[in-house]
Amino acid sequence: MKKLIKNGTIVTAADTFSADLLIENGIISAIGTNLPAAGAEIINAEGRYVFPGGIDPHTHLDMPFCGTVTKDDFETGTIAAAFGGTTTIIDFCLTAKGEPLKTAIQTWHKKSRDKAVIDYGFHLMIGEINEKVLNELPQIIEKEGITSFKVFMAYKNVFQADDETLFRTLLAAKELGALVMVHAENGDVIDFLTKKALKEGKTEPIYHALTRPPEVEGEATGRAAQLAGLADSQLYVVHVSCADAVEKISEARAKGFDIWGETCPQYLVLDESYLEKPDFEGAKYVWSPPLREKWNQEVLWNALKTGQLQTIGSDQCSFDFKGQKDLGRDDFTKIPNGGPTIEDRFSILFSEGVKKGRIDLNQFVDITSTRAAKLFGLYPKKGTISVGSDADIVIFDPEMERTLSAETHNMAVDYNAFEGMKVRGEPVSVLVRGEFVIRDKKFVGSPGSGKYLKRAKYKQNTSIDQNETLSI
Incomplete structure (x- = not known):
């Protein structure tokens, strides 16, 4: 009708x-x-x-992690997203070393099939690079329409990839027309600081933040940016939380590197002190990168306003406080990382951004929808209001x-x-x-009504508007 x-x-x-x-x-x-x-x-x-409907480029639904599974699956998560003004999500498909990439993708299709109430796509984690993986990637792009690859620089001995893997992924992405995403934290340094804290009996939630200081995020962001520039490839830095990382992204963009940055609502309105809440309440706010000192918030807001950061993802990764977060009551490293943010992303950016004069209405739309659509091969079917668009x-x-x-x-x-x-x-x-x-x-929707989206390839630098400068 x-x-x-x-x-x-x-x-x-x-x-x-x-x-x-x-x-x-x-x-x-x-x-x-x-x-x-x-x-x-x-x-x-x-x-x-x-x-235009919001596009959340960063979600983790029905994802195994830290001995448990995120509480929200593709049904409850997408219903919550819809209530929050989001009509498309892109979820992260995790892979295992030695396993065919298509096996992981099939698993994520099973997780989402007949459940999603809004449209969705997948990013693909790259944990290793070898000839087998490189031979699979072209077919995955063509047949599955997955045109973004995620590399973790943190979570040593779990997800973390080495610099060779990141660099070769960047080279492959340039050739194939894909966008490389990085979780930018120095996992080796975090591993050392974490072991040191536990040895000293420091087990409370606040030590999650203190063992992942902003310097390790800034260092990894700068390293990833330099590798992207060396490869003449394209890079998207997820969940930027601090001034250190913003500075590295800004420097790289000023050099003309094809680099983009995302932040999340939690980093715009919450701060490190939340991890110090009594009675283990701080565990609710354990995610990575961690919350930062409050002064970083205005740096992030300014970065959104000036275009140093371009998108906002929820990094939805929800675990119950009782029965999941409390797995780490005596050891902060056993607290499942992540929080429930998918429903409130849109409204927080409007209320704290537009209503408080930090960004204007058109920037709000660009940050919550249009820019992600352009970067991830969905525009103009998604991300705008124009004749012919969905x-x-x-x-x-x-x-x-x-x-x-x-x-x-x-x-x-x-x-x-x-x-x-x-x-x-x-x-x-x-x-x-x-x-x-x-x-x-x-x-009033129906589980299963959401469609899987095959996305177009990334075209280097064409996601930048003609009136947008790379200089900061």
Whole structure:
């Protein structure tokens, strides 16, 4: 059935204007005034913004880690994402050394099939590089449409790859048209500092942060950037948390390197002191990189405003406080890393960013949707409001006030990382390819309705707009 969204204010990464929106067969078919309404369902968006659906480029759903599995799977996680204004996620597919890459991909297809309520794709972890892996990559790009590879520089003896693996992945990615993503922390130094802390009897959650200082993130970010420049390849640094890493990304971009940076809502509004909460409550805030001293927040906000960082991912990786996080009650290294953030990403950036004057409306859309669509081969089907694009739409009330809480969120996890935080602005209705998933703040979607997305190749430097400079 046709739908006509009337009286709303349409916001894209480039423009803000009043217009109506006609949707036919899941596609935006017309934008304008006095559009024909015959046979269409009328949706009144008066007083509300009409945004392109959010794209979360960084999630971990149904992921095994630290002897347990994330609490939110592809059903609960994507339902929560939809409530939060996200219509597309890209989840990380983990691989095992010696195992065919296609085996890991098949496992992730099984995890997501018949569960997702929004559209989704996969990034692929690269833990080793050899002829077998290199021979698989072209087929994975062509057949699966997976055009982004993740390399961990941390989690020694678990996920961590060496510099040769990273460098050869960068070389392969340039040739094949893929974007290399890095978790940038110096895993060897972290391993030493962690063992030292435990030997000294330092087991509380705060030592998770103190054994992963910002210097190890800055060093690894700079090293990855230099290797990307040497390979003349493309790099995307995930979950940037501190000024040290921002500085290295800015320096690399000023040199003309094709490098991009992502931060997450938790680093914009929470700080290191949360890990010192009594009665082991600090374990709720254990993720990697860790929360930083509060002054880093304004550095990150400024980096988003000036384009030194370009996207915001949730890094959704939820574990219950009781029964999962408390596995590390006597040893911080056994606390599963990660937190529940997928539902609140969109609203936190609007409330703390747009409403407080740190970024403007068009930057908000670019950061939450458009830039990720361009970088990860989804644009212009996703990430914008234009004729011919998928009708992934968020109807958003900019004045609605609410308090974030585990009592009202839709994630399966037993706590909210932003408990008690007051925000202004809330998604009211969310459509994916023209069909309501959330309507008037109620879930009306169906598990399995989300489609797997095969993504286009990355084209070096073409994701940069003509009016955007690499100089900082």
